[in-house]
Amino acid sequence: MDYLMFQLEKDAQTPLYEQLYNGIKEAIIEGKIEEGEKLPSKRKLAEYLAVSQTTIEFAFSQLVAEGFISSEARKGFFVQSLEELALIEQELPMMTQEISDTDQLYIDFSPGKIDTESFPFTTWRKYTKETISEANKDFLQLGHPQGDYVLRQHISSYLYQSRGVKCKPEQIILGSGTEQIMPLIIRLLGKEAVYGIENPGYPLTHHLFLDDRKKSLPISVDMDGVIVSQLEKTKATVMYVTPSHQFPTGAVLSATRRSQLLSWAYQQENRYIIEDDYDSEFRYTGKPIPSLQGLDQNQRVIYLSTFSKSLMPSLRIAYAVLPESLIMQYKQKFSYYAATVPRIDQHVLAKFMESGHFAKHLNKMRKIYKRKLEMVTKTITKYNPTVMISGEQAGMHILLTIHTSKKEDELVLLAKNAGIRVYGLREYVTEDKDVSAEPKIVLGFGGIDIEEIPSSINALMNAWDIKKHRDHN
Ligand SMILES: Cc1ncc(COP(=O)(O)O)c(C=O)c1O
Structure with missing residues (x-):
């Protein structure tokens, strides 16, 4: 079999079984060995490659575990359906897509984020x-x-x-x-x-x-x-x-x-x-x-x-x-x-x-989040009365009420297109009937560096096309 023509490098850092596993896996993915084909017996392969049968056994069991080959009692090892493997291959681009999607977000106002700079x-x-x-x-x-x-x-x-x-x-x-x-x-x-x-x-x-x-x-x-x-x-x-x-x-x-x-x-x-x-x-x-x-x-x-x-x-x-x-x-x-x-x-x-240390940490973090909140409030005040704050007595998130003709979903999307993650209040609502139609945005500030708060909020307002109130300019 052609795929057996590759050489195992006995002095390499990668273990022999892993080299063999990689070699067979690649041969299957590239179609050099076809679905249903029988692999040589462990003994024959060990002899041919001049390695121990345990090495072959390790490689085969890894391939079985990952679904590339299957073991049939008293018959040997067979290459598995390529269709299933194709599924594995198809998933990869989707995952890459997801990663690049979040990579593009450079300002994250998620309420679940904490300050990581001050961790002891x-x-x-x-x-x-x-x-x-x-x-x-x-x-x-x-x-x-x-x-x-x-x-x-x-x-x-x-x-x-x-x-x-x-x-x-x-x-x-x-x-x-x-x-x-x-x-x-x-x-x-x-x-x-x-x-x-x-x-x-x-x-x-x-x-x-x-x-x-x-x-x-x-x-x-x-x-x-x-x-x-x-x-x-x-x-x-x-x-x-x-x-x-x-x-x-x-x-x-x-x-x-x-x-x-x-x-x-x-x-x-x-x-x-x-x-x-x-x-x-x-x-x-x-x-x-x-x-x-x-x-x-x-x-x-x-x-x-x-x-x-x-x-x-x-x-x-x-x-x-x-x-x-x-x-x-x-x-x-x-x-x-x-x-x-x-x-x-x-x-x-x-x-x-x-x-x-826990008590000390809490005291320190309370001051840090308080300063962050003050920075958020100070920056947003410049956009009053178009943007109003509530829920600022505690925690690491506040609520913004936006007086605009735009819908809440639209604001979330505009922010997303500008690389900013925010959540609309409606995402937390079970039944719409009690909530006013005015757009409200949940803004988490815990994970944003204090120095970056003004520019991050300005970028958000810019994305929404909201200008600073002239009294504050
Ligand atoms: C209302 C509420 N409860 C609890 C939690 C914490 O959940 P967990 O302990 O699962 O992290 C959060 C986290 O953001 C929360 O917003």
Whole structure:
């Protein structure tokens, strides 16, 4: 067979089996060996190429694993259908297309981006090094299904001090992101639960709860957060809220609405509130907003938060604080689940919290995001009253209301064509009826360097053909 004519280079750095694997793979892709053709036996090929049969075996098993050849018992190895291989080939241009598409975007106002310049790499590296050591061999085994106790202890005291959340470490469950914890909560609350979701709201909740439309009811949001009087008229039994900084409008749930929401929950045995406190660390004006969990007297609040904003979204560590009654049920139902957060990461984070670095990091980041927000506000003020800001009390995103004849989709597209990523409020809306037609844009500023904020916003306004107000020129 011609394809066997190639030489294996015994002194090369690439292992022999890999050279053989590459040689046969190329021969198949180039059509030098046809579909259905039988490969020589491992013994013959080993003799011919003067290598061990193990080398041939390694190469063949890799080719089988990737679907280039198949093994038929007692018959040998055969080249697989080229059609399937063609599919693999066809996918590549699409992937390249996607990559070049995002490459073209040079300003990203996504709300999920954080500041990466100020991450304490040295400290994190130090604690990672300390954690990965023979002294901690036990970390190679599975830990507690709810997450290791030491980290839950640090989280519980941090929550008490910073958010007034009252809980024992035993009530905390860790998960690799809010998105991993939420389905568990839904299963825990059972099939009877009917969910109220904020509208507009966090897309994850829309995806999760809207799978079953009868069981999820969009509740409108205004400048004071979710409209509880609307919730009261529905059959919802569980309300998902982001009270400290509504996602995505940025509204803060007013004190009246907070007590109204808690009273709603107390009216029936099976009612709960899921409080998602995802970015409460970053509040810039006034006193911290107390958590609903801290105000709750009747164990009706399931508190959720994450390290995605305070540290990094790629860490994938979030947690829920369950009321005592639910944690008992959780233990009964889910004790067979291993924790979804790697133990090494849990312990690096525990050290980071224990040493006081987490508190320091939060203080530093609060100042950085505050400065970024001030820069955003200062730049956008020049475009008042055409462009107005709201939701700027906390977090890393704000809402822009644009007084223009252009539609929201058009604004998003114009920005995209200028290489700028922004999201229209409508992308977060479940049912359109309650949302005014005026275009609103969600603008995340966490990931943009402070020096680049003015030019990035000016570029956005330019893309929309919005001029600075003459008083500010
Ligand atoms: C409302 C809300 N909840 C939670 C999160 C964090 O999710 P996760 O913990 O899965 O990263 C975000 C992230 O942007 C969010 O906007």
